[in-house]
Amino acid sequence: MCVTSSSPHSSDGRVCNCKNISGWTALMYAAHYQHMDITDLLLMSDASVHIRNNNGCNALMIDVICGYDLIVENEQ
Numbered sequence: 001m002c003v004t005s006s007s008p009h010s011s012d013g014r015v016c017n018c019k020n021i022s023g024w025t026a027l028m029y030a031a032h033y034q035h036m037d038i039t040d041l042l043l044m045s046d047a048s049v050h051i052r053n054n055n056g057c058n059a060l061m062i063d064v065i066c067g068y069d070l071i072v073e074n075e076q
Contacts, residue, residue: 016047023053031063031071039071 019025027047030038043049049059049071063071 016042016045017051019051019053023055025051025053025059027059027071028053028057028062031059031068032066034066034068043071 017025027042030042052058060071
């Protein structure tokens with residue numbers, strides 16, 4: 001499970017959903033760099049695929065734009 005936090009960069013209080021200055025979450029980076037094991041772990045920990053970065057992209061979009069299906073396959 002994700003640890004809860006009162007971070008201003010977390011949309012729902014979960015550390016796994018915290019954003020960096022560019023609005024990227026750990027799940028976005030895992031999808032972008034094709035780290036399947038980390039992607040799986042984050043998804044099992046309730047990381048949100050719907051949070052958007054500063055460019056308006058969410059983890060699902062990044063996954064598809066990069067030509068992967070890590071999140072899409074995991075969600076089915």
